[in-house]
Amino acid sequence: MNIPKTPGRSRTRIASSLAAALAVLGCLAGPALAADPADWDSLRSEARGQTVYFHAWGGEPRINDYIAWAAGVLRDRDGVTLKQVKVDDTGNVVSRVLAEKTAGIDTGGAVDLVWINGENFAAMKREGLLLDTGWADKLPNWRFVDVAGKPSVANDFTVPTEGLEAPWGMAQLVFMHDTARLTEPPRSAAALLEWARANPGRFTYPQPPDYIGTTFLKQALYELAPDPSVLMLPATDENFDTVTAPLLAYLDALHSVLWRSGRVFPQNGNALRQLLADGEIDIAMSFNPAAASNAIANKELPDSVRTFVFDGGTIGNTHFVAIPFNANATAGAMVTANFLMSPLAQAHKQDPAIWGDPTVLAVDALAPEDKARFDALDLGIATLSPAELGRTLPEPHASWMTRLEQVWLGRYGAG
Numbered sequence: 148m149n150i151p152k153t154p155g156r157s158r159t160r161i162a163s164s165l166a167a168a169l170a171v172l173g174c175l176a177g178p179a180l181a182a183d184p185a186d187w188d189s190l191r192s193e194a195r196g197q198t199v200y201f202h203a204w205g206g207e208p209r210i211n212d213y214i215a216w217a218a219g220v221l222r223d224r225d226g227v228t229l230k231q232v233k234v235d236d237t238g239n240v241v242s243r244v245l246a247e248k249t250a251g252i253d254t255g256g257a258v259d260l261v262w263i264n265g266e267n268f269a270a271m272k273r274e275g276l277l278l279d280t281g282w283a284d285k286l287p288n289w290r291f292v293d294v295a296g297k298p299s300v301a302n303d304f305t306v307p308t309e310g311l312e313a314p315w316g317m318a319q320l321v322f323m324h325d326t327a328r329l330t331e332p333p334r335s336a337a338a339l340l341e342w343a344r345a346n347p348g349r350f351t352y353p354q355p356p357d358y359i360g361t362t363f364l365k366q367a368l369y370e371l372a373p374d375p376s377v378l379m380l381p382a383t384d385e386n387f388d389t390v391t392a393p394l395l396a397y398l399d400a401l402h403s404v405l406w407r408s409g410r411v412f413p414q415n416g417n418a419l420r421q422l423l424a425d426g427e428i429d430i431a432m433s434f435n436p437a438a439a440s441n442a443i444a445n446k447e448l449p450d451s452v453r454t455f456v457f458d459g460g461t462i463g464n465t466h467f468v469a470i471p472f473n474a475n476a477t478a479g480a481m482v483t484a485n486f487l488m489s490p491l492a493q494a495h496k497q498d499p500a501i502w503g504d505p506t507v508l509a510v511d512a513l514a515p516e517d518k519a520r521f522d523a524l525d526l527g528i529a530t531l532s533p534a535e536l537g538r539t540l541p542e543p544h545a546s547w548m549t550r551l552e553q554v555w556l557g558r559y560g561a562g
Contacts, residue, residue: 182478184285184485190478195226197479201468202240203262205233206415209441213502216495221486227479232258236356237267244276244471256473260480263312264466265304266545271469272311278470281310282481288488289313293509299465300507304542305379312467313484316496317505318434319463319539320362320456321531323420327451329429334458336370339430340401347404349429353419354412354560356552359434364551366462368394369540378543382550391551395558402559409559424448436536437503440527444500454529460538465507494520499527 182190205211211231218229234240240261247256263271271277283289292300292314300314301307324332333342343350353360369375371393377386402409406428413419416433420442423431433439442448468487470480486492490513493506503526510521 182282182481184282184287184481187287191225191482194476194478194482197476198228198230199259199476199479199483200230200232200257201260201262201483202232202234202237202258204235204237205231206235206417209445209502213496216501217483217487217492220492221483225482225486227482229479229483237261237263238356241267241270241276244271244473245274247473248274248276253473255475256471257475258471259474259476260468260470260483262466263469264464265542266549268303268308268312268467268469269306269545271471272306276472277311278472278474278477279311282470283308283313283467283484284310286313286481286485286488288485291490291508291513292488293507293512296509297465297507299463299542303467304464304545306545308467312469313488314465314467314507315484315487315493316466317463317507318466319436319505319536320366320461321433321436321438321454321536322456323423323431323433323439323448323452323454323529324429325423325426325449325452327449328426332430332455334455336367336397336457340397343401343404346429348406348408350401350404351406351409351412351419351422351428352432353415355555357415359416359419359432360412361548361552362434362462363432364394364398364555365543365548366457366540367397368543368547368551369462370457370459371397378547379541381544382546387547387550390547391554394551395554398555398559420447423452435503436505437497437499437527437530439529440499441503443529444527450528452529454531456531456535456537458537460540461536462542463539464542490514490517490520494524497521498524499530503527503530 182193184190201214203214211233214231221227221229240258244256244258294301297317303312322332333339339350352363355361355364368391369378372378372390373393377390406422413422419431422428424447436454439448439452439454443450443452468484470477474480488507490508493508496502496504497506506521510518
């Protein structure tokens with residue numbers, strides 16, 4: 148830009164004024180343009196005073212309490228106000244951001260941070276709904292993440308994350324049984340069907356698209372598909388019916404002997420756990436390996452409940468937080484995501500008395516004082532060791548579940 152000479156005013160003063168004006172315009176353009184994790188001190192300063200609207204599943208009180216704890220730390224340490232917007236279906240959040248993009252709302256969006264993975268991440272990435280600066284792996288606490296040992300932190304349901312989302316927890320499907328009523332639980336999908344036939348009405352699962360119910364479908368699909376490797380690729384019109392036919396035949400047989408004859412299903416994991424506590428069923432499930440210990444500690448399940456997995460392994464994944472492309476508080480969202488990956492936050496979250504969510508960090512590589520936080524945790528009487536959890540099966544490509552949920556609702560959802 149050429150700066151003309153002006154009587155009574157030096158070029159230096161004009162340049163300073165222009166720089167100040169550009170700085171103001173930069174602020175008006177929205178925080179998404181300014182937030183740069185490479186300049187962390189400046190980003191933290193930018194984040195101070197921001198309010199981050201964190202759209203996160205609100206169906207579990209202990210998780211809500213954990214987010215409230217994180218909000219307190221962020222408020223006191225960073226001056227960031229974290230407000231949880233409780234949602235029951237992350238797909239609705241995706242739809243909201245998509246509607247804003249369609250309406251041309253490129254800044255000042257309603258969603259600053261979203262808890263996400265799987266088909267919702269794939270959809271947001273595909274539609275260009277995510278902040279695309281590759282910010283997540285530039286955060287200071289990324290260096291603690293176990294990328295080598297937990298490859299799903301970089302590949303979300305086979306879709307590369309490419310720094311578009313930050314990992315904050317691990318999950319693996321586990322089953323729970325009350326040893327006072329069931330001493331030897333079934334350890335495969337096939338064995339579960341045989342057990343259910345011999346014990347009608349004593350098993351059920353949450354209704355898809357609840358994520359635990361959907362995960363049960365994925366688990367059975369993985370075991371029953373003629374070639375499970377095809378699940379790592381997108382589903383197609385040509386192969387979907389053939390690959391899922393054994394699963395649908397399995398479900399047809401299973402549903403006839405489910406709790407309430409498969410006419411109704413519990414709405415979520417909490418409702419399923421309550422059925423186990425009330426003695427109405429003998430087997431429940433969770434996507435949190437510490438769920439049984441957590442429930443026992445909170446007097447929600449008897450201390451005779453134990454956890455088991457299938458012999459061939461169970462589905463596991465990583466869950467993430469992501470920032471929409473038009474977030475209003477981008478700097479605050481990055482500070483929040485970075486804190487959620489910190490050893491302090493991860494150890495607090497892995498405590499079964501708090502949440503019991505397994506860490507995404509490489510614990511053995513942490514500094515001694517941080518490693519000690521994890522070593523001191525009592526994982527609980529019903530929590531399996533990493534060796535006992537066995538093989539973690541990879542998530543299928545998200546397209547399989549998108550189609551399968553639609554088929555399930557059409558075939559079984561009418562009740």
